[in-house]
Amino acid sequence: MITYFVVQSFTLGSRGAFLADDPVEATGAEHALRLAERLATSKVGVIAFSRTGDLSTGEFEDATVLFLSGELPTDMQEELAA
Template identity: 75%
Template structure:
């Protein structure tokens, strides 16, 4: 089993839409949270999460929220709140 730590930030587009920036893979939970906290100061929204799974079977658990701040697309807010 492997665990990925990801930070996804969002920028506010010219017409008010949230645009996803390139996701950043972190080395661990603490690194993901620190990176997300720094990005939160300049981005419209940011979320950090982890996800564990088995690469050979392709089966992954639901994401675990590590950090969330600002405006996020509705589907991300709903998915992380569940």
């Protein structure tokens, strides 16, 4: 089993559409939180999450949200609400 920690930030495009920035893999939960908090000051939305799974089978658990700030694309908001 392996756990990935990822920070995904978003900016707004010229027509108001959300644009995903390049995701950043963090070394652990605290690193993800520090990075997400720093990005939250300049981005329209930021989410940090972890996913645990087995690389050999490709089976991963649902993401665990570690940090959430600002606005996110509608489809992502709906998925988080489910």
